[in-house]
Amino acid sequence: xxxxxxxxxxxxxxxxxxxxxxxxxxxxxxxxxxxxxxxxxxxxxxxxxxxxxxxxxxxxxxxxxxxxxxxxxxxxxxxxxxxxxxxxxxxxxxxxxxxxxxxxxxxxxxxxxxxxxxxxxxxxxxxxxxxxxxxxxxxxxxxxxxxxxxxxxxxxxxxxxxxxxxxxxxxxxxxxxxxxxxxxxxxxxxxxxxxxxxxxxxxxxxxxxxxxxxxxxxxxxxxxxxxxxxxxxxxxxxxxxxxxxxxxxxxxxxxxxxxxxxxxxxxxxxxxxxxxxxxxxxxxxxxxxxxxxxxxxxxxxxxxxxxxxxxxxxxxxxxxxxxxxxxxxxxxxxxxxxxxxxxxxxxxxxxxxxxxxxxxxxxxxxxxxxxxxxxxxxxxx
Amino acid sequence: xxxxxxxxxxxxxxxxxxxxxxxxxxxxxxxxxxxxxxxxxxxxxxxxxxxxxxxxxxxxxxxxxxxxxxxxxxxxxxxxxxxxxxxxxxxxxxxxxxxxxxxxxxxxxxxxxxxxxxxxxxxxxxxxxxxxxxxxxxxxxxxxxxxxxxxxxxxxxxxxxxxxxxxxxxxxxxxxxxxxxxxxxxxxxxxxxxxxxxxxxxxxxx
Numbered sequence: 001x002x003x004x005x006x007x008x009x010x011x012x013x014x015x016x017x018x019x020x021x022x023x024x025x026x027x028x029x030x031x032x033x034x035x036x037x038x039x040x041x042x043x044x045x046x047x048x049x050x051x052x053x054x055x056x057x058x059x060x061x062x063x064x065x066x067x068x069x070x071x072x073x074x075x076x077x078x079x080x081x082x083x084x085x086x087x088x089x090x091x092x093x094x095x096x097x098x099x100x101x102x103x104x105x106x107x108x109x110x111x112x113x114x115x116x117x118x119x120x121x122x123x124x125x126x127x128x129x130x131x132x133x134x135x136x137x138x139x140x141x142x143x144x145x146x147x148x149x150x151x152x153x154x155x156x157x158x159x160x161x162x163x164x165x166x167x168x169x170x171x172x173x174x175x176x177x178x179x180x181x182x183x184x185x186x187x188x189x190x191x192x193x194x195x196x197x198x199x200x201x202x203x204x205x206x207x208x209x210x211x212x213x214x215x216x217x218x219x220x221x222x223x224x225x226x227x228x229x230x231x232x233x234x235x236x237x238x239x240x241x242x243x244x245x246x247x248x249x250x251x252x253x254x255x256x257x258x259x260x261x262x263x264x265x266x267x268x269x270x271x272x273x274x275x276x277x278x279x280x281x282x283x284x285x286x287x288x289x290x291x292x293x294x295x296x297x298x299x300x301x302x303x304x305x306x307x308x309x310x311x312x313x314x315x316x317x318x319x320x321x322x323x324x325x326x327x328x329x330x331x332x333x334x335x336x337x338x339x340x341x342x343x344x345x346x347x348x349x350x351x352x353x354x355x356x357x358x359x360x361x362x363x364x365x366x367x368x369x370x371x372x373x374x375x376x377x378x379x380x381x
Numbered sequence: 382x383x384x385x386x387x388x389x390x391x392x393x394x395x396x397x398x399x400x401x402x403x404x405x406x407x408x409x410x411x412x413x414x415x416x417x418x419x420x421x422x423x424x425x426x427x428x429x430x431x432x433x434x435x436x437x438x439x440x441x442x443x444x445x446x447x448x449x450x451x452x453x454x455x456x457x458x459x460x461x462x463x464x465x466x467x468x469x470x471x472x473x474x475x476x477x478x479x480x481x482x483x484x485x486x487x488x489x490x491x492x493x494x495x496x497x498x499x500x501x502x503x504x505x506x507x508x509x510x511x512x513x514x515x516x517x518x519x520x521x522x523x524x525x526x527x528x529x530x531x532x533x534x535x536x537x538x539x540x541x542x543x544x545x546x547x548x549x550x551x552x553x554x555x556x557x558x559x560x561x562x563x564x565x566x567x568x569x570x571x572x573x574x575x576x577x578x579x580x581x582x583x584x585x586x587x
């Protein structure tokens with residue numbers, strides 16, 4: 001800009017000099033005009049340098065704004081996949097005795113659940129009477145396959161610029177774990193198991209909401225368990241399994257030195273290991289709770305979980321691609337990336353499979369041994 | 382009353398079998414304007430891209446003169462737009478034995494241009510037909526009526542079937558104490574999602 005104006009100024013001055021030479025009688029006037037033109041440029045030049053207050057302090061410039069570029073600039077695309085939710089876990093392992101079975105057929109477990117006869121008085125020359133022994137308690141266990149299959153098209157996986165499927169295998173593993181969690185939760189929340197505990201009476205069930213006193217009732221019920229011949233057993237209510245809406249109630253009971261519901265100074269003596277079951281259903285304030293024995297301490301096994309030998313956990317399986325890459329019709333082939341899918345349509349097929357089972361009975365529900373369980377509907381205030 | 386074809390990744394109840402064939406959109410019915418109402422849901426969205434619908438459809442003629450009801454039937458797997466909507470390419474699984482989720486209208490018969498009787502107690506194995514009638518909502522292509530509203534025979538699409546999660550599995554410790562296939566519907570037009578075992582043997586039965 002400065003150069004252009006400078007050249008225009010010089011051109012005008014040269015024109016005026018030419019006129020002055022052609023008209024000497026007017027030379028003074030022309031010379032005055034030449035000086036004015038030169039002064040005007042000088043003033044303009046100073047303005048460009050920001051030296052004069054007569055000009056805008058911002059230097060002149062040409063500006064291209066974002067809106068001038070409808071397609072190149074104003075469309076900005078950013079896509080990100082965000083992490084999914086964190087899910088609640090269910091630490092059920094202490095409640096369930098693991099069992100391993102060789103195949104998918106039912107296997108049988110027998111447990112000695114009664115003591116022998118008491119001794120009896122024998123008087124002089126009297127012969128003792130014959131003792132007896134009860135038959136074993138028979139339980140079955142059988143495992144089943146639990147699967148889910150996921151089919152993807154080749155295009156869907158290639159088009160996944162977000163990495164939306166990148167943790168698919170992890171999610172499938174989570175899915176297997178969660179399904180097993182629900183399976184174990186159903187051991188005691190299914191209607192048949194509950195009906196069995198209710199039918200066994202007050203030593204196995206009640207309706208009260210969770211309080212210290214009711215936990216104490218459950219613990220004392222366990223303390224009065226007897227075997228098939230009525231002899232006292234050594235079994236304790238170790239685990240309290242509760243609806244997640246009872247979390248603070250459980251913490252209050254556990255952490256109180258005195259019984260929290262009483263105004264007296266009664267010492268809080270109840271003790272248990274809490275296990276939160278995220279899958280137990282209920283509507284506050286009528287939330288169910290259970291107590292279970294520890295099978296390791298007492299050999300009273302409330303539930304059993306069978307797994308097949310050689311299949312200790314979930315497996316994620318992919319259908320092997322039936323295609324290979326070749327460079328000639330009769331030449332050898334090389335394996336291709338599995339994302340190429342199958343020969344027919346480019347399908348990629350995944351499956352997550354796990355194998356588990358338990359004792360299922362029309363009367364007992366899933367109670368392998370009902371002596372190890374206690375249930376409350378949690379409805380009575 | 383759904384205005385959109387069944388969509389989402391849960392449309393399959395089984396992973397196969399698959400026998401796919403390509404068809405032009407104009408030969409597939411009842412979709413978009415290829416129906417009596419002319420306003421069925423389209424396989425393509427407003428931008429012309431495949432919208433993700435998986436309706437059960439028939440292919441070929443819609444008149445008895447063109448061979449109806451001996452049409453091939455199947456479920457739309459995917460679609461690719463063409464230069465025109467009519468030339469869009471639709472991939473249809475015509476395999477026998479595939480089980481899919483789809484909306485079914487409980488219409489049993491028509492009379493005087495309107496649904497006359499309705500199924501109130503559907504059973505597993507009940508025939509399901511591709512119905513191009515205008516009494517079905519825009520997202521519904523199936524009914525239980527062997528004839529459409531104009532008295533033309535409807536092609537057989539398959540039969541009502543159990544979804545996997547409707548079958549009882551409590552004997553194995555599963556969550557379903559009973560089977561939950563819905564066997565009780567209102568005595569009026571009900572359009573609800575069922576699992577359908579697709580069959581292409583309708584031509585033999587017609």
